[in-house]
Amino acid sequence: MKRFVFKVILFLILMLAFLTAPVMLAIFNNTIEQVKLPSHVQTLFVGDSHPQCALNDKLFPNSLNICRSAESYVYTYYKLKAILRVNPQIKTIIIGLSYHSVGGKYDYTVKKNNLQFKTMCYRYLPVYDSDLLFYLLRVNPVGVVQNLPAFTKKSTALLSKDILNRLKYRDFPFIGSFYDDTHSNLSDSVITWTISRQYHDEQGQYIGISEMQKQYLFKIIRYLEEKQIALVFVNTPVNEKYLSKVPENNITVYNDIVNRYPNILFLNHTHLTYPDNYWRDGEHLNSLSAALYTQYLYEQLKAEGVVE
Amino acid sequence: MLYNSIEFAIFLPIVFILYWFVINKSLKLQNLLLLIASYVFYGWWDWRFLSLVIISSLLDYFVGYGLSLTENERKRKLLILTSIMVNLGLLGFFKYFNFFVDSFVDAFTFLGQPINPARLNIVLPVGISFYTFQTLSYSIDVYKRQMQPTRDFIAFLTYVTFFPQLVAGPIERAINLLPQFYVKRTFHYEQAADGMRQILWGLFKKIVIADNCATIVNQVFANYSHYNGSALFLGVFFFAFQIYADFSGYSDIAIGAARLFGFKLMRNFAFPYFSRDIAEFWRRWHISLTTWFRDYLYIPLGGSKGGNWMKIRNTFIIFLVSGFWHGANWTFLVWGFINALYFLPLLIFKQNRKNITISAENALLPPLKDFVQMCGTFFITLVAWVFFRANTLTDALLYLQRMFSSTLFSRPEVLPKMVFVFIFILISFEWLQRKKQHALAFSASNRQWLLRWAIYGIITFIILFFPGNQQEFIYFQF
Incomplete structure (x- = not known):
């Protein structure tokens, strides 16, 4: 019996060692040092699909859009910490803060063991540090354990590129890019669907506010203040029909956050209007409107003295 | 609870530790633990249907008890008929009620008299076809005086619900499994280690083969009108491997898990796709069901004693019932019928027991003749699998x-x-392992331990890195 138990445990330990070794190496051998952005980049656009679709970095001098769809502030915080450590040239961070950004839906991408968590957890692997690792282990232990093979797969791929000296910043899966697409699909049913997706659960109940999102948003603000990096929050344009259906509670929480930080620039552009074919859907711009909006934002920030 | 789930990965070691380390001194407590574990395992899916398992168990326990008290043949017949009617009644209601209603509606509509009877929204309890046949086998064996009825109530309940094989077999006969609950189990290293190897192979078959094939099969069968002939051929080719890997994978995990607790379950699959004719295929595929039908249906119908016509009739009955057992749909009946047709020439020309040994027993590769026969047999099973998988005829x-x-x-x-x-x-x-019980059946005395561990490691990594989308086991629906 002892022999059997010993061998089973030994086998499991060996398997665990093989699985975790690449992950630990990817996290702790500073693979992240390779995430060197082009030296001219001084402004970063960060956030989820809203700024990803709205801000065309080709039309905003010295900027880079690294937003990724459904990115929670938990990941944004660690992503910024990692990037800013190796890119001292960054002077300004523009972060998307929309009404849905503080919504409970974001808890799904971190705290629930579902497909979204699976996609997210290994996408951000290189920015993990022990804090994030322990945080995820605390809020979603089954998810982390179950996705260990996915972590290993992603780490092995990154490490092999790193060893071959072929790792470029675009190879890091957490680095996103502007969503360049002129497609338009605006209709009442699409708006209803997007409202339901952002603010309601599967049973159609209002999903509430995410304390986790708020907590990490405040951490981002504190961190960037300490680093003395200019910070701007943008609430990107949404279609008026979509705006009329946003739950009041989300708007109140958004306003509370704005009022809490009078020294930070919060730009609420939800009221900007565009022709119907300039909307990707009710909540996202397409590249036609993004071109106009990026120019608009650039001019405004220039006027405010945030960018040169 | 699915075998390929985190829940089971936690559940199994807990039961194992309690079984061997905490209550290993008491046989009765071990049986009780297995019973509780089995109810938890089944109730995890839907605790309400536990009542059905318990009703079925109680009925057959008391039928067996009643049979032991009387020698009066009329009373004995009444008891066994009660068991058969109630068990098959429950099975019929849950599994076939709506099928019969729909078939009557179709028949009346065809005759120009459309009717509109009420359909019931019935949920099929997982594993009902398996445990029903298992409890029935007990009552029938006691009735036929082939075994003594048990007085050990806990042992009997545990026999019916023994969690490794509760929901998808192997369908164990009481005569094989029940006595194992009476004797003290001792831990054998080789048996447990082999159980672990069989579980690993079962997981590989389910998670890597079956679940990966399922994605393609679902896509092709759902949109068959958009695919060309070769893609459709691949669709059914992958289905053949999906259903084999899914079901035999489940059986492997069941047999392996049972071995961890000192039980020996019957073999359910013996590498069926290496069969050289359809008779050999059916000796190697879902053995516990095939032999159940042989012993409780084919032989009571007269078996092969009454000449060719009797044999042919009984063979068709067996295959049609077997098809119907799989599901309440005409497609399963046709699947059974096609297999009976395949079987017919072998039966008529008395060739059905021609291939009873392992092909190329002492060679690395099969002779050309065997290889061609294997391919031919595999091909004709593919045609039948189309009916098994399709939604309608x-x-x-x-x-x-x-x-x-x-x-x-x-x-x-x-x-x-x-x-x-x-x-x-x-x-x-x-x-390579066709002479063994399963593909990872290596002897512990084999000195190439490094090679063996490397194989286990590689298979584990393939399971972890290349899983398909998690699907329920196909046979849960039967």
Whole structure:
């Protein structure tokens, strides 16, 4: 019996060692040092699909859009910490803060063991540090354990590129890019669907506010203040029909956050209007409107003295 | 609870530790633990249906008890009929009620008298076909005086619900499994280690082969009218491996898990795709069901004693009932009928026991004749599998019509290379180990331990890195 138990445990330990070794190496051998952005980049656009679709970095001098769809502030915080450590040239961070950004839906991408968590957890692997690792282990232990093979797969791929000296910043899966697409699909049913997706659960109940999102948003603000990096929050344009259906509670929480930080620039552009074919859907711009909006934002920030 | 879930990965070691380390001194407590574990395992899916398992168990326990008290043949017959009627009644209601209603509606509509009877929204309890046959086998064996009825109530309940094989077999006979609950189990290293190896192989078959094939199969069968003949051929080719890997994978995990607790379950699959004719295939496929039907239906019907016509009639009955056992749909009946047709020439020309030994027993590769026969047998099973998988008879016929069209030899629209690699690994291991009980049945005395551990490690990594989308076991629906 002892022999059997010993061998089973030994086998499991060996398997665990093989699985975790690449992950630990990817996290702790500073693979992240390779995430060197082009030296001219001084402004970063960060956030989820809203700024990803709205801000065309080709039309905003010295900027880079690294937003990724459904990115929670938990990941944004660690992503910024990692990037800013190796890119001292960054002077300004523009972060998307929309009404849905503080919504409970974001808890799904971190705290629930579902497909979204699976996609997210290994996408951000290189920015993990022990804090994030322990945080995820605390809020979603089954998810982390179950996705260990996915972590290993992603780490092995990154490490092999790193060893071959072929790792470029675009190879890091957490680095996103502007969503360049002129497609338009605006209709009442699409708006209803997007409202339901952002603010309601599967049973159609209002999903509430995410304390986790708020907590990490405040951490981002504190961190960037300490680093003395200019910070701007943008609430990107949404279609008026979509705006009329946003739950009041989300708007109140958004306003509370704005009022809490009078020294930070919060730009609420939800009221900007565009022709119907300039909307990707009710909540996202397409590249036609993004071109106009990026120019608009650039001019405004220039006027405010945030960018040169 | 699914075998390929985190819940089971936690559940099994807990039960194992309690069983061998905490209550290992008491046989009764061990049986009680297995009973509780089995109820938790089953109730995890839907605790309400535990009542059905308990009703079925209680009925057959008391029928067995009643049979032991009387020698009066009329009373004995009444008791066994009660068991058969109630068990098959429950099975019939939950599994076949709506099928019969729909069939009557179709028949009346066909005759120009449309009717509109009430349909019931019935949920099929997982494993009902399996545990019903298992409890029935007990009552029938006691009735036929082939075994003594048990007085050990806990042992009997545990026999019916023994969690490793509760929901998808092997369908164990009381005569084989029940006595194992009476004797003290001792831990044997080799037995437990082999159980672990069999579980590993079962997980590989389920998670890597079956679940990866399922994605392609679902896609092809759902949109068969959009695919060319060669893609449809691949669709059913992958289904053949999906259903084999899914079901035999479950059996492997069940047998392996039972071995961890000192139990020996019957073999359910013996590498069926290496069969050289359809009779051999049916001796190697779902053995516990085939032998159940043989012992409790074919032989009571007269078996092969009454000449050719009797044999043919009984064979058709067996295959049709077997098809119907799989599901309440005409497609399963046709699947059974086609297999009976395949069997017919072998029966008439008395060739059905021609291939009873292992092919190329002492050679690495099979002789050309065996190889051609294996391919031929596999091919005809593919045609039958189309009926098994299709939603309706019309779908199955249209699928075959498109498959056997001029596009059969064109480039297929689906060609998942990795799945072919996994199937190649499956076939290679199973061929090399065809004399053994399962593909990872290595002897512990084998000194190449490093090679063995490397194989286990590689298979574990393939399972972890190349899983398909998690699906329920196909046979749960039966």
